[in-house]
Amino acid sequence: MFEVKKSGDKYHFVLKAANGQVILSSQMYASKSGAMNGVDSVRKNCGNDDCWERKTAKNGKFHFNLKSTNGQIVGSSQMYASESGMNxxxxxxxxxxxxxxxxxVE
Structure with missing residues (x-):
């Protein structure tokens, strides 16, 4: 499930797995419609392997970004202890x- 939240005067979304764990978090958007466009971008681009950026942090943990076809980051993951966890x-x-x-979500 996607949850769209307002934080101050901005909006963001998270994608949660069935167990309630957050698996993808967005940037902050100036409007709710911007956040909803971000949700649509995740849906549209998540099946395209070229849109996934796999990264390793300096501390050795793994994380990923989902990018739109124009190269803008649409969502980012948490840190994972293993590469298989990230995958x-x-x-x-x-x-x-x-x-x-x-x-x-309020």
Missing amino acids: NGIQSVKNNAPGADVKE
Whole structure:
């Protein structure tokens, strides 16, 4: 499920797996419609392997970004202890995002 939240005067979204764990977080958007466009971009781009950026942090942990076709980061992951955990996170986004409902959270 996507949750769209307002923080101050900006909006962002998270994608949660069925167990409630956050698997993707967005940047801050100036408007709710911007955040909703970000949700649509995740749905549209998550199946395209070229849109995934796999990274290793200086501390050796793994994380990923999902980019739109114009190269802008649409969402980022948490840190994972292993590369396989990161790859499972990517697969979870691919599996969950296309049909996920959107809920607005206060």
